[in-house]
Amino acid sequence: MFSQQFHAWAHSTKRRLPPAVVALQDAGLLVSRAGHAKHHRAPFNNNYCIVSGMWNEVLDEMKVFEVLEMVVFFKLGVRPRSWSEPSSEWTEEEVEVEAEIKDPVIMVF
Numbered sequence: 266m267f268s269q270q271f272h273a274w275a276h277s278t279k280r281r282l283p284p285a286v287v288a289l290q291d292a293g294l295l296v297s298r299a300g301h302a303k304h305h306r307a308p309f310n311n312n313y314c315i316v317s318g319m320w321n322e323v324l325d326e327m328k329v330f331e332v333l334e335m336v337v338f339f340k341l342g343v344r345p346r347s348w349s350e351p352s353s354e355w356t357e358e359e360v361e362v363e364a365e366i367k368d369p370v371i372m373v374f
């Protein structure tokens with residue numbers, strides 16, 4: 266029911282999240298930014314789980330989502346985005362965060 270909200274929180278930085286959400290992410294009950302970031306990096310075909318992420322490793326090892334992507338492609342003709350270059354939405358945010366970390370002046374403001 267709240268899976269998309271959990272996903273949205275995984276895209277946010279800790280300082281922008283309520284402390285309770287950060288605590289749940291740190292405890293592993295909700296997917297963390299670091300855990301979910303793997304989904305948005307090459308090869309872009311893993312770590313699909315957006316609630317706790319606890320099943321990602323098992324499902325990735327079993328190639329469950331790769332199979333589902335092929336089923337969707339052969340049944341509907343829709344190519345998964347993991348088969349081509351992803352949008353830059355995630356990487357732009359990541360660049361912004363990296364710039365803040367590298368430049369302490371930005372962190373002060």
Ligand SMILES: [Zn+2]
Nearest residue numbers: 272276301305
């Ligand atoms: Zn995401």
